[in-house]
Amino acid sequence: MWRVFHAFFCFCLLLLDGVFGDRDEVKSVSVTEGDSVSLNTDVTEVQRDDQILWTFGPKETRIAEIHRQNIYIDATNTIFEERLQMDNQTGSLTVRNIRTEHTGLYKLQIINIERGISYKRFNVSVYALLPVPVITRNCSRCSSSETSSNKNCSFLCSVVNVSAVTLSWYKGNSLLSSISVSDLSISLSLPLELECLDDSYSCVINNPITNRTTHLNITELCHTCPGTSVTLVIVVVLLKL
Ligand SMILES: *[C@@H]1O[C@H](CO)[C@@H](O)[C@H](O)[C@H]1NC(C)=O
Ligand SMILES: *[C@@H]1O[C@H](CO)[C@@H](O)[C@H](O)[C@H]1NC(C)=O
Ligand SMILES: *[C@@H]1O[C@H](CO)[C@@H](O)[C@H](O)[C@H]1NC(C)=O
Ligand SMILES: *[C@@H]1O[C@H](CO)[C@@H](O)[C@H](O)[C@H]1NC(C)=O
Ligand SMILES: *[C@@H]1O[C@H](CO)[C@@H](O)[C@H](O)[C@H]1NC(C)=O
Ligand SMILES: *[C@@H]1O[C@H](CO)[C@@H](O)[C@H](O)[C@H]1NC(C)=O
Ligand SMILES: *[C@@H]1O[C@H](CO)[C@@H](O)[C@H](O)[C@H]1NC(C)=O
Numbered sequence: 001m002w003r004v005f006h007a008f009f010c011f012c013l014l015l016l017d018g019v020f021g022d023r024d025e026v027k028s029v030s031v032t033e034g035d036s037v038s039l040n041t042d043v044t045e046v047q048r049d050d051q052i053l054w055t056f057g058p059k060e061t062r063i064a065e066i067h068r069q070n071i072y073i074d075a076t077n078t079i080f081e082e083r084l085q086m087d088n089q090t091g092s093l094t095v096r097n098i099r100t101e102h103t104g105l106y107k108l109q110i111i112n113i114e115r116g117i118s119y120k121r122f123n124v125s126v127y128a129l130l131p132v133p134v135i136t137r138n139c140s141r142c143s144s145s146e147t148s149s150n151k152n153c154s155f156l157c158s159v160v161n162v163s164a165v166t167l168s169w170y171k172g173n174s175l176l177s178s179i180s181v182s183d184l185s186i187s188l189s190l191p192l193e194l195e196c197l198d199d200s201y202s203c204v205i206n207n208p209i210t211n212r213t214t215h216l217n218i219t220e221l222c223h224t225c226p227g228t229s230v231t232l233v234i235v236v237v238l239l240k241l
Contacts, residue, residue: 026105026121030209033129037098039106039122041091051111052091056080057104066091100126125208131159133167133203133214137221141193151196153222157203157214158189165207172200196222 031037039054046052046066054064056079064086065072073084079101085094091110095102108120134157141154159167162185168178169192179190194201201216216222 026123029122029124030127031098031124032127032210033098033100035098036094036096037124038092038094039108039124041093041108041110041120043090043092043110045089046091047112049113050091051109053109053111054086054093055107055109060107064093095124098124098126100128102126127207127209128163130165130205130207130210130212131162132212133157133159133205135203135214135216135221138191151222152193153196154191154193155216155221156189156191158187159205160187161185162188162205165205168204168206170202170204 029037029039041052043050043052049068050066051068052064052066053062055061056063061074061077062072063074063077063080064084066086066088071086071088073086074080075082075084077084080095083096083098083102085096086092087094091108093106093108103124103126106122106124108122110118110120112118136156136158138154138156143152157167157169159165162181164182165188166178166180167188167190169176169190171194176192177190179188181188190203192201192203196218199215199218201218202213203216204211204213206212
C-alpha cells in the first residue's frame with residue numbers, strides 16, 4: 001500500500017515538475033517588421049504519435065498543429081493571413097514578413113508518449129521599420145559672428161509616425177540631447193543650436209534593436225543661411241562701386 005502511494009506521489013512530482021518547470025521559461029525574440037522569424041521546437045524529428053501545438057495571443061488561438069502526422073496550419077487567420085509555415089520534420093514555426101500586430105506570446109505544447117508534455121513560450125516583439133531622420137535648418141535663428149565663416153545656426157531633426165523610439169543629436173560619439181516616445185507619435189522633433197564648424201554632427205533614431213542616422217552637412221546647411229552681415233558687406237561693396 002505504502003509503496004503504491006509512494007510511487008504515485010513520485011509520479012505526481014515528476015509530472016508537476018515537467019509541466020510547471022518548463023512553463024516559467026519564456027524566450028524573448030526581437031525582430032523588425034518585414035523579417036521572417038522562426039520559432040524552434042528543438043525537436044530533431046517529430047515522432048509518429050507526437051502532438052505539436054502552437055497557439056498565439058491571450059486567447060491562445062490555435063495557429064498550427066501536428067497531430068498523428070496530420071498537419072494543420074491556420075491559413076484563414078485574419079491576423080496572420082498566409083504568413084505561417086511549419087517544418088514537418090521539426091514542428092518549428094515560421095512567420096514570414098512579420099508585422100507589428102504579430103507581437104505577442106507564442107505557446108508551444110509538445111506531447112510525446114515517452115517524455116510526456118513539455119511547453120515553451122516565445123515572447124515576440126516586432127518593431128516597426130525606422131524612418132530616416134530629416135534635418136532642417138531654421139534660418140530665422142542663425143546668428144553670424146565676426147568671422148563670417150563661423151556662425152551659429154538652429155537645426156531641427158524630425159521623424160514622423162514613430163512609436164517606442166529615441167531621437168538623439170550626437171557630436172562624434174558624444175550624446176548632446178535626446179527625446180523618447182513610447183506611444184505612437186505623429187511627429188517627433190528635437191532642436192539643436194550649434195556653431196558651424198565641422199561635419200561631426202548627426203541625428204540618430206533608435207529603438208531597442210536597430211538605429212538609423214542622418215549626418216548634418218555643414219557645407220550644405222550651415223553656410224548657405226542668408227546672414228545679415230554678408231548682406232551688409234555686399235551693400236557696402238556696391239556703395240563703394
Ligand atoms: C514535408 O515537407 C516536405 C518539404 O516541404 C514535403 O516534400 C513532404 O511531402 C512533407 N511531408 C509531409 C508528410 O507532409
Ligand atoms: C514580453 O516582452 C514585453 C516587452 O519586452 C514585456 O513587457 C512583457 O512583460 C513580456 N511578456 C512576458 C509574458 O514575458
Ligand atoms: C525658427 O525659430 C523661430 C524663433 O525662435 C521660431 O519662432 C520658429 O518657430 C522656428 N521655426 C521652425 C521651423 O522651427
Ligand atoms: C502613419 O501610420 C499610419 C498607420 O501606421 C499610416 O496609415 C499613415 O499613412 C502614416 N502616415 C505617414 C505620414 O506616414
Ligand atoms: C555659438 O554656440 C556656441 C555653442 O554651440 C556658443 O558657445 C557660442 O557662444 C555661440 N556663439 C554665438 C555668436 O552665438
Ligand atoms: C547603431 O547600430 C550599429 C550597429 O547596428 C551600432 O554599431 C551603433 O553603435 C548604433 N548607434 C547608436 C548611436 O546607437
Ligand atoms: C555636403 O553638401 C555639399 C553640397 O551639396 C556636397 O558637395 C558635399 O559632398 C556634401 N558633403 C558630405 C560629407 O556629404
